[in-house]
Amino acid sequence: MSGPFLIIERENAIATVTLNRPSERNAISRPEYIEEIRNFCADATRDPSLKAVIVTGAGSAFCAGGNVKDMRDKAGIFEGSPYTLRNRYRDGIQQIPLALYELEVPTIAAINGPAIGAGLDLACMCDVRIASQGALFAESFVKLGIVPGDGGAWLLPRIVGNARAALMTLTGDAIDTTTALDYGLISQVVPPENLLATARAVAQRIAANPGHALRLTKRLLREGQDMKLGPLLELSAAYQALAHHTADHEEAVNAFLEKRSPRFGNR
Template identity: 70%
Template sequence: MSEAPFMIVERKGPVVIATLNRPDTRNAITEIAYSEEIAEFCASMTRDLTVRAIVLTGAGSAFCAGGNVHHMAERKGMFAGAPFALRNTYRTGIQMIPTALYELEVPVVAAVNGPAVGAGLDLACMCDIRIASSRARFAESFVKLGIVPGDGGAWLLPRIIGMARASLLTLTGDMIDAATALDYGLVAEVVPPEEVLPRAIEIAEAIAANPGHATRLAKRLLREGQDMKLAPLLELSAAYQALAHHTFDHGEAVAAFLESRDPVYRDE
């Protein structure tokens, strides 16, 4: 019998809830197939214009424990092979995830229900908004295993919490609690454990209440703006705005506002 999917995907209107489903390994990302599954999920979400927001969470007690340390010790799975082969495994395996999530224009809310460690922290950083359980813990712990962030953490983390704190977490590998993560700006909110998924869904639904084309383009502007000067960003903004003005849903939003009624969007 084939292994169950790594992700459980549920639909709630325009909101999709994706759950990493390996609670026995604390949702560790250990197989290339897992990375492929996440990448394909992102591609399918991009194709489906009726999806307006995504919630990403983990089954069981952890959000994601990163790589499987037992597999590292045994040099098996994604950690097998000589240096050149291992480098290629990273490039064609787990590095598909940051690329796929970066290119995904649908807003993603991470419901960090428990520890997010190593690649698990980086996965949370790939999301647009992070809501943490008070039981969540965070660590950029690669150096404690004698390795480095291999999936984009060195690019992601400084952009979220600044170079000084990113350096502190990356070079010590130390764990921080949810309150510290909130203080650092790593997460937007900290809530009781039983509220983390409902709160993430609530935020996703608030996003999904807006026209999907607008939130997708706005997310793209935020992403591109991280590496652009003001002038080219303004040019891109003008182009996106011209597209947005000529959508059905823009017209419907304006009409609903003027008529004091709820809009009915068609994702067009």
């Protein structure tokens, strides 16, 4: 299938990004796919008018991870010596979690079908995860005799906890939406026909807030995963000082006191 891997649609302050290889179950199987994701993240961070991003998949799958046929054939991103493969992982698919980690805009994964291997990890890189009924989730690398190579061993325990992450990763077994909801892996399950509308409604609630506050808050949440309380409080104080001297903060306070809806201008 030709054309871009990412279909990007913009509606005001919200971008919907669709992985567009349904015939391949949206597997991340080519260097150019990775480059598209990196470029989008960089462009989104540079765009102060963008306040929320929805990530979903075309067709029946969210993302099937890597291309298993390419693994068998030692082709594509799986071609080469162990040394070559190590560098290809570092310079290739591992750039996705780094790019999404640095993306300042809040992200919502609208999981329309199976999220398997690197596909589950991609969903875990997003800030919010909403799934349609019938979606499946598997950290299934071990079933193919490999390990989570794109950050899953760091991402998944921070979302579902060490014990559940170990169970998912060491068995490689898939879980359904009921279990995923119980684990805290997803926040909501909706009928398939309501998935994007639900994700957009959440994105609109996010985008109703000042852009600078959203970006600084997301950064605090991410940095707080690995910081002690003292350094996080220092960072919070610095970010708060910046936020207090923005026009949107003044507008929010005035609107609250005047009992009216705020009119933010990303200032």
